Amino acid sequence: MAALLRQLGYEVEVISGELSPIVPEEIARSFDLACVSVLSNTAPHGYVLARELSKLGLPVAMGGYQFAHQGVEPHCFATTEEALGFAPYVVRGEGYAALPALLEAFAGQRPFDEVGGLSYRWDDGTICHNPPAALLGRDEICGLPPADWTAIRRVEAIRIAAVHGMHGCPRSCTWCAVWPRDGRRNRNNTAAAFVDELEAVLATGEYLHLFFSADNFPVYTNWALEVCQEMVARGLQTTWTCQAEVGAARNHELLDAMYAAGCRRWCLGLESINPASLKDSNKRQTAETMEQCVRTLHDWGIQVHGMFIVGLPHDTPETVRATVDWAKRVGVDTCQFLCLADLPGSLDYEAGVREQSFRPFEGAYEPLNWLFLNGHYARLANDAMDLERVQNSYRESMGSFYSFHRSLGPIFSVNRAAMRAARERGQSWWRSVREGWLYDTFVAALRLRGWSGSLNWLRGPLNRLYMRRLTADGPEAVALDQQMLATLPTKWLQTFEEVYAERLKAGTPRIIRPAEGAFLPSPWPPRPLVLSTAEVASPTMVETR
Numbered sequence: 019m020a021a022l023l024r025q026l027g028y029e030v031e032v033i034s035g036e037l038s039p040i041v042p043e044e045i046a047r048s049f050d051l052a053c054v055s056v057l058s059n060t061a062p063h064g065y066v067l068a069r070e071l072s073k074l075g076l077p078v079a080m081g082g083y084q085f086a087h088q089g090v091e092p093h094c095f096a097t098t099e100e101a102l103g104f105a106p107y108v109v110r111g112e113g114y115a116a117l118p119a120l121l122e123a124f125a126g127q128r129p130f131d132e133v134g135g136l137s138y139r140w141d142d143g144t145i146c147h148n149p150p151a152a153l154l155g156r157d158e159i160c161g162l163p164p165a166d167w168t169a170i171r172r173v174e175a176i177r178i179a180a181v182h183g184m185h186g187c188p189r190s191c192t193w194c195a196v197w198p199r200d201g202r203r204n205r206n207n208t209a210a211a212f213v214d215e216l217e218a219v220l221a222t223g224e225y226l227h228l229f230f231s232a233d234n235f236p237v238y239t240n241w242a243l244e245v246c247q248e249m250v251a252r253g254l255q256t257t258w259t260c261q262a263e264v265g266a267a268r269n270h271e272l273l274d275a276m277y278a279a280g281c282r283r284w285c286l287g288l289e290s291i292n293p294a295s296l297k298d299s300n301k302r303q304t305a306e307t308m309e310q311c312v313r314t315l316h317d318w319g320i321q322v323h324g325m326f327i328v329g330l331p332h333d334t335p336e337t338v339r340a341t342v343d344w345a346k347r348v349g350v351d352t353c354q355f356l357c358l359a360d361l362p363g364s365l366d367y368e369a370g371v372r373e374q375s376f377r378p379f380e381g382a383y384e385p386l387n388w389l390f391l392n393g394h395y396a397r398l399a400n401d402a403m404d405l406e407r408v409q410n411s412y413r414e415s416m417g418s419f420y421s422f423h424r425s426l427g428p429i430f431s432v433n434r435a436a437m438r439a440a441r442e443r444g445q446s447w448w449r450s451v452r453e454g455w456l457y458d459t460f461v462a463a464l465r466l467r468g469w470s471g472s473l474n475w476l477r478g479p480l481n482r483l484y485m486r487r488l489t490a491d492g493p494e495a496v497a498l499d500q501q502m503l504a505t506l507p508t509k510w511l512q513t514f515e516e517v518y519a520e521r522l523k524a525g526t527p528r529i530i531r532p533a534e535g536a537f538l539p540s541p542w543p544p545r546p547l548v549l550s551t552a553e554v555a556s557p558t559m560v561e562t563r
């Protein structure tokens with residue numbers, strides 16, 4: 019987004035809360051517009067920031083995966099309408115066409131009601147949701163400028179560089195918000211453009227590792243193959259991790275190409291070994307194909323980070339335990355077990371799962387419930403598992419996988435599969451031993467981090483209170499809610515109380531929603547900035563973490 023806006027003539031700076039402090043007064047002084055991008059669990063932080071910037075007189079537009087929804091039923095707009103209490107503009111869905119169009123609207127070159135995907139408040143309090151913008155086609159995506167990392171404030175503090183190159187995913191997992199927002203069509207950058215971007219990123223700093231943040235990198239086999247071949251042809255010396263689905267490991271030509279290009283780790287969507295849960299989540303895999311995939315990746319010397327979900331509709335404590343045992347048996351190197359979440363925009367969410375999710379905070383503090391949408395907190399029960407069981411299964415799974423002795427174990431070993439893979443590639447015996455030793459040492463380091471991270475999570479005051487809150491009711495629940503609120507910044511609480519009071523005073527607003535199936539064409543290409551004054555318009559993009 020920053021690169022596109024810079025190309026159009028705007029001055030843009032990206033401020034990430036992970037890299038540098040976010041100082042509202044400084045932002046309000048230095049910029050003409052703030053775009054606050056949030057994930058669901060960072061939404062409360064983003065709301066507070068948006069409100070603060072608005073009070074300082076800066077126009078604010080919010081966006082990000084929290085506003086991924088495409089549906090037009092009233093509940094689909096809940097997150098957007100909530101955000102409009104804190105910021106006057108929200109861009110729903112993809113921003114490539116919407117944000118430049120919004121800037122044109124600010125400049126008086128386009129009516130606001132022609133900005134696809136924009137939600138905004140009129141002066142009389144009416145909330146207007148424009149129809150969504152049609153997604154850009156692949157040609158248009160390929161015509162976007164490469165990501166401009168120089169736009170990031172304190173880019174030198176980034177240790178793991180994430181490069182995307184892919185928009186959406188052709189699969190349709192029911193909990194996922196990626197494909198509902200970014201579509202299921204192939205809208206990948208060309209392989210050459212993707213590798214250009216890699217080169218540009220690598221030129222901006224010293225990174226420990228590259229992360230291909232495409233949500234399912236090898237799903238378009240030919241494209242992934244081309245990317246890897248291009249990396250090898252250009253002699254890029256780097257190692258990287260990707261996110262991938264199980265079925266992709268069947269293509270051995272692709273695995274060869276990925277290893278040759280530096281791929282050393284797959285974050286693999288394993289989810290569960292429970293066949294009913296897999297089937298109902300639209301996951302086309304079985305415990306057998308998953309095991310085969312893990313073994314194949316190990317044969318290639320590629321590490322496996324298993325991504326599992328606890329509390330899928332057919333899960334029981336026993337199936338979750340069986341999944342953990344399976345992960346240990348087949349040798350998954352590192353893993354994450356996360357509780358099923360009601361991600362806005364996902365099929366589950368749009369089917370009404372939000373109504374069933376556990377949201378302890380009410381009234382003014384209702385938006386703070388988003389804090390618990392990062393997979394560490396039980397939010398959804400199922401027929402066999404109440405919330406406490408889901409939370410306990412999450413805790414036990416992580417505790418069992420990341421026990422101290424399992425974490426420390428690999429330090430004293432040499433990974434045979436990695437050694438064998440190195441030998442088969444023609445490496446000397448000593449170099450192969452070194453490969454095997456490095457493999458296991460790296461796994462041990464990551465597992466120790468997982469072990470300490472799990473323990474620290476359990477010690478967190480908010481987390482401990484949340485776990486107790488799952489089974490509390492009556493006065494005990496009220497007291498725990500108060501204690502949870504007391505762990506949060508006072509400024510946050512004041513902001514939520516203020517917005518709530520304003521809402522009550524204003525009463526129920528008139529809301530204009532688009533009709534089912536309505537779309538606004540994406541105004542493409544966007545118009546370059548036309549300066550009407552001597553001053554250059556300067557948006558800033560703030561990512562709250």
Ligand code: SF4
Binds near residue numbers: 191195287
């Ligand atoms: S494979 Fe991954 S990115 Fe694709 S729909 Fe499923 S969870 Fe989402």
